[in-house]
Amino acid sequence: MFGYVRPAMDRLTEEERSDYGALYCGLCHTLGRRYGPVSRWVLNYDFTFLAALLSGGLETEERRCIASPFRPKRAAARDPALDLAADLSVILAGYKLRDEVLDASFLKAQGCRAAGAALGGAFRRASQARPRIAESTRREMDRLLQLEREGCPTLDEPADTFASLLAGIAGEVEEPVRRRILHQLLYHLGRWIYLVDALDDLERDAGEGQYNPIFLRYGLTGGVLTPEARRDVVITLDASIRQMAAAFELWDFGRWSGVIRAAVYEGLYRVGNGVLEGTFHAAPRAMWRRGEKEHI
Amino acid sequence: MNDPYQVLNVPSTASDEEVKKAYRELARKYHPDNYHDNPLADLAQEKMKEINEAYAAIQKMRQRGSAAQSQYGGQSTYGGYGYGGASAQGSPLQRARLAIQRNDLHLAEQLLASISDRTAEWYFLRGAVCMRRGWLDEALRHFRQACAMDPGNPEYRQALERLENSAQAYRPAGFEVFTSDCGGGSLCGGLLCSYCLCNSCMGGSFFCL
Numbered sequence: 148m149f150g151y152v153r154p155a156m157d158r159l160t161e162e163e164r165s166d167y168g169a170l171y172c173g174l175c176h177t178l179g180r181r182y183g184p185v186s187r188w189v190l191n192y193d194f195t196f197l198a199a200l201l202s203g204g205l206e207t208e209e210r211r212c213i214a215s216p217f218r219p220k221r222a223a224a225r226d227p228a229l230d231l232a233a234d235l236s237v238i239l240a241g242y243k244l245r246d247e248v249l250d251a252s253f254l255k256a257q258g259c260r261a262a263g264a265a266l267g268g269a270f271r272r273a274s275q276a277r278p279r280i281a282e283s284t285r286r287e288m289d290r291l292l293q294l295e296r297e298g299c300p301t302l303d304e305p306a307d308t309f310a311s312l313l314a315g316i317a318g319e320v321e322e323p324v325r326r327r328i329l330h331q332l333l334y335h336l337g338r339w340i341y342l343v344d345a346l347d348d349l350e351r352d353a354g355e356g357q358y359n360p361i362f363l364r365y366g367l368t369g370g371v372l373t374p375e376a377r378r379d380v381v382i383t384l385d386a387s388i389r390q391m392a393a394a395f396e397l398w399d400f401g402r403w404s405g406v407i408r409a410a411v412y413e414g415l416y417r418v419g420n421g422v423l424e425g426t427f428h429a430a431p432r433a434m435w436r437r438g439e440k441e442h443i
Numbered sequence: 444m445n446d447p448y449q450v451l452n453v454p455s456t457a458s459d460e461e462v463k464k465a466y467r468e469l470a471r472k473y474h475p476d477n478y479h480d481n482p483l484a485d486l487a488q489e490k491m492k493e494i495n496e497a498y499a500a501i502q503k504m505r506q507r508g509s510a511a512q513s514q515y516g517g518q519s520t521y522g523g524y525g526y527g528g529a530s531a532q533g534s535p536l537q538r539a540r541l542a543i544q545r546n547d548l549h550l551a552e553q554l555l556a557s558i559s560d561r562t563a564e565w566y567f568l569r570g571a572v573c574m575r576r577g578w579l580d581e582a583l584r585h586f587r588q589a590c591a592m593d594p595g596n597p598e599y600r601q602a603l604e605r606l607e608n609s610a611q612a613y614r615p616a617g618f619e620v621f622t623s624d625c626g627g628g629s630l631c632g633g634l635l636c637s638y639c640l641c642n643s644c645m646g647g648s649f650f651c652l
């Protein structure tokens with residue numbers, strides 16, 4: 148769905164990399180356990196990062212899975228933070244599919260309907276497990292849909308919907324200071340994700356005449372940013388990353404500090420740059436090829 | 444108080460120079476400049492106080508006399524706005540300023556909305572409210588407007604510079620990439636290449652993207 152939040156892996160120690168990988172596996176297993184194998188396709192990096200922000204520590208177990216059927220892999224054991232990240236993944240995927248059905252072409256809408264049907268049971272269970280989050284997700288996604296239909300020409304208003312949705316997750320945290328810090332961090336994480344996604348889709352949206360806040364905010368005529376617009380988009384993205392970093396420094400995230408630091412001081416900047424330069428989507432394919440060579 | 448060495452994250456055997464270095468790094472991190480118009484400024488202020496006290500305590504233990512002279516954060520304020528004699532009976536602009544300082548953004552917005560004469564200060568305060576709400580693009584527009592209307596005002600200019608200039612903010616040593624300048628696909632794109640959390644990507648990109 149998104150998948151933009153990536154810590155700079157080369158900034159991590161071997162142990163931190165292994166821990167983060169185990170968290171990712173743990174989230175996949177949590178999705179499978181709570182919602183069945185079909186739900187695993189909603190797995191992505193953003194929710195792994197969310198689990199790191201919410202989780203206090205890490206306990207692991209060795210588990211086999213489809214991706215590694217013979218050799219057991221180190222995966223995070225059951226953890227309330229993973230449950231929450233899994234529930235949110237499913238709820239958000241459900242609403243996103245609903246909105247895509249509304250706006251998509253006929254064929255694409257059929258695909259979204261099919262995916263929505265496959266996810267339906269999981270979506271209902273997740274919504275029942277987290278009524279407060281399901282309600283705020285519905286409210287914010289409705290607000291976003293409304294802004295899209297009105298053709299809202301600002302960045303902050305549509306970004307505020309997704310930002311508020313993520314910030315609302317902090318409400319699940321008991322400790323008041325930690326809750327405040329997470330609220331601020333998650334707000335800007337959501338804002339950044341929304342805007343990077345809009346930037347990523349700019350060319351396509353401009354071509355298809357779809358709503359895009361960046362296109363409208365800077366009065367662009369095509370899918371390419373003017374130098375002034377480019378500068379201002381960078382300013383606003385960087386400023387949100389700085390707000391995340393400033394919030395991060397006010398709490399001890401324990402075992403996950405290294406991972407979060409590698410995201411808010413470098414990883415997010417790199418991803419933003421990759422999206423800006425159009426190299427972001429090329430990178431994973433290059434990784435794939437290199438991975439193959441290593442395996443051989 | 445907590446163990447001052449623990450607060451500065453140095454062993455009690457650290458040299459004076461090491462203690463000073465650790466103190467400076469932390470003071471840079473929690474400096475008011477990094478928490479201007481930030482809803483968490485009070486927490487940063489507490490951190491700074493703790494660090495200052497720890498440093499002073501260590502210096503005292505080591506009998507170096509007055510520590511206060513070399514401390515940070517004494518002059519700048521976290522809210523970014525001096526009280527300046529404004530009271531609850533002041534003009535709506537002054538009251539808006541105070542409301543922002545108290546983090547009462549709702550009241551500040553109401554007060555600002557009631558003012559029809561939009562001066563440079565009005566735009567500046569509107570920008571400050573937006574900053575705290577996280578509406579950073581609106582904040583940028585308002586700060587720019589304030590600076591355009593009153594180019595000589597240092598308060599407005601600093602607010603704009605803090606927002607526009609990433610390089611000013613704290614970063615740990617060795618971190619220096621920004622969205623704008625990490626040099627196209629070569630460096631950053633290249634490093635993204637090593638990206639795969641699930642080391643069985645061969646099984647299907649399905650699990651990894």
